[in-house]
Amino acid sequence: MDAVREFTILKGREIKFKRNESYRVRAICKWTIGEDEDMVRCPWVAYASRDSEETCWQLKIFKNEHICPRMSKNRAANRRWLAGKLVKKLRRYPSLKHSEAKAYFRRSDAAAQYGLVRDYAETLLKSNPGSTVKIGTYLQGDDPIFEKMYVCLDGCKKGFKVGCHPLIGLDRAFLKTRFGGQILSAMAQDANNHIYPIAWAIVDVENKENWRWFLDLLLDDLGDYMANKWAFMSDMQKGLASAVKELMPNVHHRFCVWHLWKNFNKQGKEQEYRGLLWECVRETTRHGFDQKIDRLKRLNEGAWAYLDKWPREAWTRAYFRYDKKIDNICNNACEVFNSRIKEYRAKPIITLLEEVRMFEMWSIAKNKVKLSHHVGKLPPIQHSRLQKIRKESQKWTPNWSGDEEYQRFEIHSWPTNMAVDLGKCICTCRFWQITGNTKRSCAHRKADDFASVLVAKEKGYKAGESTDPANAATTNTQVAEINENAPLAPGQAVDDANASEIVPPSDPPPPPQQVTRPDKLQSKRKITFNVNPMQRASSGTTARLAEFMTFVPTPGFKPPTTK
Incomplete structure (x- = not known):
């Protein structure tokens, strides 16, 4: 048995x-x-x-x-089998802890798996043609010793280039084996903001040399960062900022505000300081940022000095570049990945790499099934954000500035107003420029959509009054329609991919119909039932009820006079 x-x-x-x-x-x-x-x-x-x-x-x-x-x-x-495996260990170490026994079972084949790394790399390349697998070793005498390993599957890098945001998150996590080491990861987000693993690597220690080696291989797989407009986000790891600056001098490199906030708390424990940090980070206009950062300087100059030593384009939306079209301020994709593989980081290297590959395959397949039955031009997350912004646009009143293209508006709401140019995709709040004009936009732009419709309708009515009704449909004016993705200005159609491209209308619109007052709703008919409530009651019950219902006036009661 x-x-x-x-x-x-x-x-x-x-x-x-x-x-x-x-x-x-x-x-x-x-x-x-x-x-x-x-x-x-x-x-x-x-x-x-x-x-x-x-x-x-x-x-x-x-x-x-x-x-x-x-x-x-x-x-x-069971317990009997487990005790049989630990009996020799317990006799030698009577005070053996539960965690030490668990680690004893896990490290039984950890050393042997390092000898199978090359076989595992060949298997990956054979089953995933086009992938990149690199192994680094150093010599100890005549024997090669494992140092680091890089993995980037062909499907991951192709999927990132085609359908993900151009922001790559970089992070590291410790391995919980007796050999130590760290796992470096590059994560992205797809169109629905799901995490998308790109590449990962196992290194012996985190330093500038290993980060430079990892980023060099990553750029070889993804291509030129300037041509593709890649941006990077990190947690200010050791040696990473200098490696990024050397390999990519002009790249847009952001810092995770969550880690910045943790270090910022050491400057002061007042809740007001912490709230001001997040207000500075989320502010989109530079004038508003200057007001908030000056207020923080007056309250705590040490906290201001800590924030001022970091480049502002790395942590506040007020200084983000326009060409990236993404407003993320936290490196959440890497944090989610590290938490999901927390259990795997305590396993031997081959088991760890295989578990990471399985998690990557499972997460992408699950997200694909989740969106397979979705109907619409926008993913669910982006559609919900768009609906939220459309609700916020109801608080703003658009006013046409008088240009011939009907693209410049001034949006009013207490206590401020904004200027919007639909042709150039510009709003003075800068939120539209940061997030892009295809998937997200600001509430001021949504208010402009309704304004352009009103102006187009007014111009259509005037054209119908000044021309023959039969030829009114052939005029060069056209009533614009509200679109979820891009506004349609009068007399032109704006494509979803490029809001400034003008496409002439194919068919003339029908003449506007006269709006009449709707008919009144019919009043509800009162239903009466001719039923005697005392139909089956006895004569005594009927007499008592009649006596009870007799009106007894109060002394001094005067009945109302009838006119």
Whole structure:
């Protein structure tokens, strides 16, 4: 029985003993699928019995064929089996802790897996043509010692180039094995803001040299950062900022504000200072940023000095570049990735790399299924944000500035106003320039959509009054329609990919219909029921009810006079 138990735990299958007697034992696999007549069982079976002299057990039937999947949990690994594995360890170390025993089981094959790294790399390249796998070693005597390994699958880098935001998050996390090390990762976000793994690497230590090696290979896979307008975000790791500056001198490099906020808390514990930091970060106009940062300087000059030593384009939206079209201020994609692989970081290197690859494949496939039945031009997250902005636009009143193209408006709301140019995709709040004009826009631009419709309708009515009604539809004016993605100015159509491209209308619009007052709703008819409530009551009950309902006037009561 112990031999069968050890074998099934090693293979990752659950078994049960169908016959367990003093002279014979039969074990079968517990896996089944289906019910009743359609039930299918795994064919694995083992039968053993004592020999004629009853000195040993003899295996007589053994069908080593499994059609069931490998199980990650196995009840055969019970307390008795675990105690048998730790008995020698406990005799040597009687005060062995639970965490130390757990680490003892995990590191049993950790050293052996480093000898299989090259085989694993060849397997990845064979199953994923076009991928990049690099292994770095150093010599200790005549033996090569593992130092670092880089993995970037072909499907990941192609998917990032086609359908992800141009912001790459960089981060690292510690490995929890006895050999130590860290895992470096490059993460992105797809159109629905789901995390999208691009590349990862195992290094012995985090320093400038290893970050430079990782970024150099990443740029070889993704292409020129200037041509593709890539931007990077990090947590101000050791040596990363200098490596980015050397490899990509003109790249837009942002800092995660969450880590900046943690270090900022050391300057003062007042809640007002912490709130001012987030106000400075979220401010989109430079005038508003200057007012908030000056207020922070008056309250705590040390906190102001800490923020002032970092480049402002790295942590506040007021100084973000326009060409990236993304307003992220936190490196959440990398944080989510590190938390998801937290359990895997305590496993040997081959198991770790395989678990990371499986997580990457599973997350992309799950997000694909989630969006497979979605209907609409925009992903669900971007559509919900657009609806929120459209609700906020109801607080603003658009006023046309008088230009011939009907593209410049002034949007009023207490206590301020904004200027919007639909042709150049510009708003003085700068939120439109930062986030882009295809997926997100500011509330002021949404108010302009309604304003352009009103101006187009007014011009259409005037054209209809001055020309013949039969030819009114052939004039060069056209009533604009509200579109979720881009505004349509009068007499032109704006494409979703480029809001400034003018497309002439194919068919003239119908003449405007006269709006009449709707008919009044019919009043509800009162339904009366001619039913006697005392129909089946006795004569005594009827008499008591009549006496009870008799009106008894109060002394001094005067009935109202009728006119």
